[in-house]
């Protein structure tokens with residue numbers, strides 16, 4: 303059987319290719335020379351499967367999409383608090399190139415507008431990094447995310463520098479507030495080079511899938527960001543990623559995203575997929591018109607809106623059974639699914655409301671896919687309390703979803719065989 307996913311993507315792309323509104327960016331003259339009808343869509347799953355249609359292998363400059371990743375790099379290198387001291391995380395509602403800084407602190411309002419992005423650019427690469435060294439650190443990051451060596455479009459870079467008056471003005475403003483300390487010209491030049499890295503929609507889908515995969519590149523297996531860094535980055539993308547139409551985007555698409563004036567948009571849906579589109583015609587906000595349309599359709603048709611969450615499985619306690627009889631009878635609780643806070647709460651409630659009559663109890667995790675964080679702590683605490691109530695508790699955990707199971711009373715849980 304051929305997967306229907308590519309056919310579905312083709313259908314969506316065909317439907318959106320009728321849209322011819324919007325124009326390629328012209329304020330960077332070289333961007334205006336692109337064929338405005340190019341159109342590619344790519345989707346990468348967190349286990350590294352890539353689907354793409356149209357011009358998804360056509361290279362274009364990453365532009366503002368790089369801002370998201372460079373912000374992630376700054377947080378990775380310096381930590382959240384140090385970066386927050388320089389750049390806030392409030393949606394500005396201003397156009398991306400607005401010359402606005404917070405009145406009291408002089409901080410840019412968020413890292414997705416140019417003022418914030420120029421600042422985060424200047425933070426990375428180590429305290430003594432040269433402008434070129436910073437660019438190299440960023441280029442290395444982008445290559446790690448894409449899983450391949452990426453080139454730079456020197457024509458676009460030169461063209462942006464020829465007309466970089468606004469970004470130079472922003473950088474001078476930042477310099478006057480000591481938010482950046484290097485020469486504004488050097489910083490803007492290296493920042494423009496960051497924006498001129500060439501990517502395809504397929505690359506971008508993989509980069510987004512790395513975020514969806516909690517920071518691990520799905521194909522190379524390289525950990526690029528920590529899980530907490532990704533959570534923070536995706537939150538900022540959700541609230542600030544789509545220029546001054548971020549509010550609209552959250553309600554109609556609901557996927558953390560970032561767009562660039564080169565015509566690209568990325569979206570990363572945690573735990574599921576990375577999506578990327580490329581179409582150079584932009585709307586008044588600077589977002590790709592067809593790209594927005596594709597994302598709206600995918601979100602609606604495939605239920606990808608973040609707020610559209612499947613209700614947790616009703617019965618996390620899949621079944622209970624008693625094996626053996628008399629003093630040797632073991633009450634087995636079979637748990638199933640992906641157990642998070644709400645799932646664990648159901649298990650605990652069940653144990654509290656209907657405690658086992660048998661002295662011997664086994665928790666069978668054979669049907670559980672994952673049990674981490676608070677769910678792990680909650681289950682171990684329930685087991686500790688069962689022990690306090692006089693039960694002997696065992697685990698059936700052949701897949702190792704609950705390794706080093708220590709309920710906190712110094713006695714690791716023992717295993718029973720799965721065929722019990």
Ligand code: GLU
Nearest residue numbers: 365366398416497562563
């Ligand atoms: N290099 C562009 C600039 O700073 C990026 C803008 C964008 O993609 O929104 O003006």
